[in-house]
Amino acid sequence: MTRLLEARDLGFAISGRTLVAEARLTIAAGELVVVIGPNGAGKSTLLRLLDGELRPTTGSITYGGTAIGTLPAWRLACKRAVLPQASRxxxxxxVFEVARLGLDGIGRALPGARRDLIAWSALETADVAHLAGRAYQTLSGGEQQRAQFARVLCQLEAGRTVEAEQVLFLDEPTASLDLKHQIGLLEAARALCDTGIGVLAILHDLNIAAAYAHKLVVMRQGRVVASGPPAAVLTDALVREVFEVPLSVGTLPPPEVPFLLPQAGRRGAQPAA
Amino acid sequence: MTAIAPEAAQSLAAAVAGRRKRTVATFSALSAACLLVVLLSIGTGAVKLSPAQVLDILLSASGGVSDPATAGHALVVVNIRLPRILVGLMVGAALAVSGALMQGLFRNPLADPGLVGVSAGAGLAAAATIVLGDRLLAAGALPTAALPGGAFAGGLAVTALLYGMATRQGRTSIAVMLLAGVAIGALAGSLMGLLSYISDDRQLRDVTFWMLGSLGGASWSKVTSLAPAVLPVLVAVPFLARGLNALVLGEAEAFHLGMPVQRLKRLCIVLVALAVGASVAVSGIIGFVGIVVPHVLRLALGADHRVLLPGSALLGGTLLVGADMLARTIVAPAELPIGILTSLLGAPFFLWLLLKRGGSFEA
Incomplete structure (x- = not known):
């Protein structure tokens, strides 16, 4: 598998506090990497280091072998897109204008009709096509998040005309979404993986993470404490130590408690790649 | 990606086409209004001319005029009215576009060069030139370039100070800049008060009239001093518009989209300082153009800066020339300072907008 992104011994400290230390991570083509960990574990900081927003104090990040610091902003924008937590x-x-923002920078060379087409199919994929003419500010949090997802899809599509290797970053993408759209978004992310894009997502729901991730990366106090396929990583001991809750993996609740698992709807959690 | 349902695609296409049609219609209307106001304004004053006469003079200006009465009219039009209108168009465009740029930069629809102290800084420097210049220069008569030079320097000094204060490790904090701008504006205001306290009667009159804003002193030399400061802003509009659109999402998001964010912010700040400094130097402090014009256009056309910035230039120029025409006629043969008029009309209008739009300013 092609390594799209590689981070080595990554560290970040600000005003004497170390937020990320000795982090090591790779994203391969077609791989969905999910970062999990308690609040304040450094997940978002790690994401902001990887997407180029923050400069690491130690270590290195390379995109397809090229050091991130040598890539100008527009070039980096062709190689990776970022869905932020919430945007006001x-x-x-x-909504249509927001989606088109993904094309106005790096997609400027594309003909207008092509850009409209890309924007429309992105709106369809994100299930906001029916809101295209609405003012973004009047939407609910979840609808806004989906409009932003459409913008990110537009950017990936525009970037693909320049770069074959692309990475998508999702920072808690499901936080404000209902169940249907949580699953819809992760299905869309997996569909992007099938086209060779590498995806890194921060998630809090361990069930969703286990259902969709090819690789789980567990963070605690700024460090990567475990990394690998969900079945190997998610153990009773790890959940107890990292999340500080005495839960055990794979145990059913008592018969009178109803439960729903996203895995029930999925065909096998393992990647085809 | 999934195929688009035909009816959804159709309604989308209709929505997009509708917005584009509206943009074209609004721009046509704005251009027509601008032309009309310019023609009316040239014809208004002690020598009254019909729009047809004005057109006739403008079109034959290069060919030479035989009729002595028309020649007299032509003299008035070319030497007095035309430079005043060009100054009005440029100052109006500069103030309105500066307002739109600042609002985009601060991601706050209430930002304005007046708000962050750029106008006040330029004003203070000009007032200081009027009041202290006489005392420092033994000869008494100030060189004609002193006032515009002073105002321009003041505007740039405030902008540079703001930028220096708000920038840490290569990143500009918009919140710090906004707060510092309010403080600098207040400081400049009180220093201007101090200056008027120590000034003599003639200086006080000069300072006061100048602070109220007027296009009265317009001449061809002012047109040529204004143009190099205002035109670069208009030339940079396409680049700025794309960048400011991305900046609406946030600084990090604009960077994610591939925008050179720091360069964009720096360019905005320098261009605003240039345009506002030059405008204040030529015509004093004229308020509310920078905040009302972009706001009205956003209501009519949406917030896309590619439409908003050129639209602001057009409407700002038209509005200021129209306001100047009003200022020249309502108390004729005297003139009302145009700054009084724009604030008198602009402030209540803006309050009305705020009341009507209510909570929509909270993003």
């Missing part, structure tokens, strides 16, 4: 807009952009 101060001006009344429509």
């Amino acid at each position: 807009l101060s001006f009344p952009f429509t």
Whole structure:
């Protein structure tokens, strides 16, 4: 498998506090990497280091062998897209305009009709096509998140005309989504993996993480404490130590308690790649 | 990706086409209004001319005029009215576009060069030139370039100070810049008060009239001093518009989209300082153009900066020339300072907008 991104001995400290230390991580083509860990474990900082927003104090990040520091902003934008946790807009952009923002920078060379087509199919995939003409500010949090997802899909599509190797970062993408759209978003992420894109997502729901991840990366106090396929990583001991809850993996609740698992709807958790 | 349902694609196409049609219609209307106001404004004053006469003079200006009465009219139009209107168009465009740039930069629809102290800094420097210049220069008469030079320097000094304060490790904090701008504006205001306290009667009159804003002193030399400061802003609009659109999502998101965010912010700040400094130097402090014009356009056309910035230039220029025409006529033969008029009309209008739009400013 092609390594799209490689981070070695990554460290980040600000005003004397170490937020990430000695982190080591790779994202391969077609791989969905899910980062889990308690609050304050350094997950978002790690993501911001990998996407180039923050400069690491130690260690190195390479995209397909090229050091991240040598890539200009537009070039990096062709290689990776980022879905932030929540975005507020101060001006009344429509959903269609928000999606098109993903194309106005790096997709400027594409003909107008092609750009419209890309934007429309992105809106369809993110299930916000019916909201295209609405002002972004008037949408619910979940709908806003889906509009942002459409923008990110547009950016990937535009970047693909320049770069074959792409990485998508999702920072708690499901936080404000209902169950249907949580599953929809992760299905869309897996569909992107099938086209060769590497995806890194921060998730809090361990069931969703286990159902969709090819690889789980567990963080605690700024360090990567475990990494590997979900079945190998998610153990009673790890859950107890990292999340500080005495839960055991694979145990059913008592018969009178109903439960729903996203895995029930999926065909096998393991990647085809 | 999934195929698009035909009816969804159709309604989308209709929505997009509708927005584009509206943009074209609004721009046509704005251009027509601009032309009309310019023609009316040239014809208004002690010598009254009909729009047809004005057009006739403008079109034959290069060919030479035989009729002595028309020649007299042509003299008024070319030497007095035309430079005043060009100054009005440029100052109006500069203020409105600066307002739109600042609002985009601060991601706050209430930002304005007046708000972050750029206008006040330029004003203070100009007032200081008027009041202290006489005392420092023994000869008494100030060189004509002193006032515009002072105002321009003041605007740049405030902007540089703001930028220096708000930038840490290569990143500009918009919140710090906004707060520091309010403080600098207040400081400049009180220093201007101090200056008027120590000034003599003639200086006080000069400072006061200048602070109220007027296009009265317009001349061809002012047109040529204004153009190099205003035109670069208009030339940079396409690059700025794309960048500011991305910046609406946030600084990190704009960077994710591939925008050179720091360069964009720096360019915005320098261009605003240039345009506002030059405008204040030529016409004093004229308020509310920078905040009302972009706001009205956002209501009509949406927030896309590719439409908003050129639209602001057009509407700002038109509005200021129109306001100047009003200022020249309502108390004729005297003139009302145009700054009074724009604040008198702009402030209540803006309050009305705020009341009507209510909570929509909270993003």
